[in-house]
Amino acid sequence: MLTDEQIEKVRAEFAGELSKVRTSLSATKPQCIAVLAAVDSWVGANAASFNQALPQAVANNFSARQKLKLLRMIINARLEAL
């Protein structure tokens, strides 16, 4: 789980990105923090499920950090496709 400081850092980065492109956001800072905490909690709760979804024959060849990077890259690709 991320610390409060880490969550706030992510929130500030998120808000900064939206500000740069002036994308409207109807959520306050406390609401964004609550959403990010929920996302972080979900990631933690589903880490095992994610791990099990990978092809088990090669899953052990990836470190935990590499698996998370793969997840991030897939999410980024999906984001860019939106």
Add this chain to the structure above:
Amino acid sequence: MASGDTLLIFTPLGNESPSSAYATLDLRNSHPVLDFDDATNEYAVFTSILPRAYSGGGLTVSVFFAMSSAVSGDVLWTFWIERIGEIQDIDSDGFATEYYADPKTVSGTSGIPVKVVRVLTDGTRMDHLAVGEPFRLKIRRTAESEDDTASGDAELLAVEIKET
């Protein structure tokens, strides 16, 4: 000069940026704005001379600001006056006590400015500034306060000082 008359107007191009924690000059549809971060307290500073038309009624400072992205939440602004006159050594700062405006709810459309107002009564709250004297006005978005809830940059568009 009568109560309510405009004494001074400041725009983003007149900002004298502090050496650190300064609001960033930006353009929004060709409007110069000063971007104030939502996570760190940032400052803008303006210098002028109190017009001789001022008749002792106190100052009302109004800040017009829009938001880069937020359409909900509040922004907390804080103000200081520094009397320079012929007394302040400009090698150092001599700002008087800080004064907060009430948290201001942002517009439901991010690009529509809203106005936040703070009255500074004549005397201590104006650092005993007198007519004809140079002074500085310092403005901060107090983003680190829990009362500042709006997400993303606040964009200062203009500042008016009128006689209260």
